[in-house]
Every structure is written in structure tokens, then in C-alpha cells.
Amino acid sequence: TQLLEQSPQFLSIQEGENLTVYCNSSSVFSSLQWYRQEPGEGPVLLVTVVTGGEVKKLKRLTFQFGDARKDSSLHITAAQPGDTGLYLCAGAGGDYGQNFVFGPGTRLSVLP
Amino acid sequence: NAGVTQTPKFQVLKTGQSMTLQCAQDMNHEYMSWYRQDPGMGLRLIHYSVGAGITDQGEVPNGYNVSRSTTEDFPLRLLSAAPSQTSVYFCASNTAGGLGDTQYFGPGTRLTVL
Numbered sequence: 001t002q003l004l005e006q007s008p009q010f011l012s013i014q015e016g017e018n019l020t021v022y023c024n025s026s027s028v029f030s031s032l033q034w035y036r037q038e039p040g041e042g043p044v045l046l047v048t049v050v051t052g053g054e055v056k057k058l059k060r061l062t063f064q065f066g067d068a069r070k071d072s073s074l075h076i077t078a079a080q081p082g083d084t085g086l087y088l089c090a091g092a093g094g095d096y097g098q099n100f101v102f103g104p105g106t107r108l109s110v111l112p
Numbered sequence: 113n114a115g116v117t118q119t120p121k122f123q124v125l126k127t128g129q130s131m132t133l134q135c136a137q138d139m140n141h142e143y144m145s146w147y148r149q150d151p152g153m154g155l156r157l158i159h160y161s162v163g164a165g166i167t168d169q170g171e172v173p174n175g176y177n178v179s180r181s182t183t184e185d186f187p188l189r190l191l192s193a194a195p196s197q198t199s200v201y202f203c204a205s206n207t208a209g210g211l212g213d214t215q216y217f218g219p220g221t222r223l224t225v226l
Contacts, residue, residue: 033215041220042202042204043215048213090155099160101171102156105154
């Protein structure tokens with residue numbers, strides 16, 4: 001069974017601070033996705049990384065896929081209250097590569 | 113496009129009752145799936161379908177049934193509800209196009225079993 005761990009579980013920071021959250025596994029994934037989920041809503045895809053070592057930037061968010069495709073990180077620069085939410089990573093697996101294994105999430109709170 | 117829609121948004125059941133959670137998508141996606149989300153456990157796959165008439169089990173299928181008679185609809189049936197099935201249920205869809213597919217999630221159904 002493929003498992004994903006995320007750290008930290010909770011993070012509370014002040015507006016303007018930088019932060020990094022991590023997603024780790026002992027398994028290799030063909031791709032890894034990051035989602036953000038707000039209360040009462042479904043997760044929304046932020047990015048997909050496919051190649052080992054790949055780095056993608058989305059405004060103030062930087063995503064990196066580990067060289068061995070077992071881990072990933074999400075770095076947020078100058079966090080804003082609008083970044084508050086649950087950040088989930090998901091690794092692609094299954095016979096068709098379409099089943100996603102989700103980590104437990106990092107709950108981020110950015111205080112004004 | 114409405115995307116992925118789910119009904120009902122909230123539901124309270126008594127132990128032993130049955131019900132069907134509805135899910136529909138209007139994006140002509142081949143792939144649909146059901147997840148449950150519990151505190152501290154992320155989303156866990158219940159059942160999935162790679163096309164009309166084809167379904168398969170995910171990580172936690174016990175106590176749930178699915179069918180896929182059309183591309184648009186993928187209902188989830190609870191046969192005899194148990195308190196352990198109290199959770200938030202999400203339906204998702206995506207194209208079966210390979211790596212990097214975007215999964216689109218519905219708004220969820222919050223189910224409480226007493």
C-alpha cells in the first residue's frame with residue numbers, strides 16, 4: 001500500500017512570513033499533485049509535478065518534486081491570509097495511473 | 113458548465129438505514145471516483161470507474177456500492193449505514209488521459225450516522 005505523510009500537520013504563521021510544507025513517501029509515484037481545500041468545499045488542484053527534480057512556480061508558491069519521485073515540498077513566500085486552508089498532496093498510482101493516494105494534509109492558518 | 117455536482121449537501125441517517133449519494137458531471141469525463149474524508153486521514157478512495165459500465169474498488173469499499181450506467185452519473189449507495197460511515201464524501205472526475213490529469217471535485221456531502 002502506498003502511503004503519503006505530510007508535515008507539519010498544523011502551521012500557524014503571521015502574514016508576510018515564509019513557510020515550507022513537506023510530503024513524503026517510501027513509494028515512487030508517477031506524478032504528484034498538490035491541492036488546497038477550504039472549509040465546506042472540495043479540494044482544488046494547484047499543481048502537478050511529473051519529472052524527478054522538477055520545480056514549478058505559481059505566483060508566490062513554489063513546488064518541488066524530489067529526484068527519486070518519492071517526496072515533494074511546497075514553499076510559500078510572503079504568506080497572506082488568503083493562503084489559509086488545508087494543503088493536500090496526492091500521488092498517482094493504480095493500474096491506470098489514475099488512482100490518487102492522498103496525504104493527511106497540512107492545515108495552514110495565516111494571521112493578519 | 114456546472115462541473116461536478118453532489119446531492120444532498122447534508123444528511124443524517126440512523127444505523128441500518130440505506131441511502132444513495134448522487135454525483136453528476138457535465139464535462140464528459142471518463143473517470144469518476146468517490147472518496148471519504150475523515151479528520152487527520154486525508155481522502156481515501158472508496159470506488160472508482162474508468163467509464164460507463166466499469167467500476168472497481170478502491171482502498172475502503174466495504175459497505176458501499178456503485179454503478180455507472182451513464183458517463184455523467186456515478187451514485188454511491190450505502191446499503192446499511194453504520195456510525196463508522198460518518199464522514200464527508202467527495203465525488204471527483206477527470207479525463208483518463210494519463211499523467212498530470214486534473215481531478216475536479218464536487219462540494220461534498222456531509223453524512224452523519226447516529
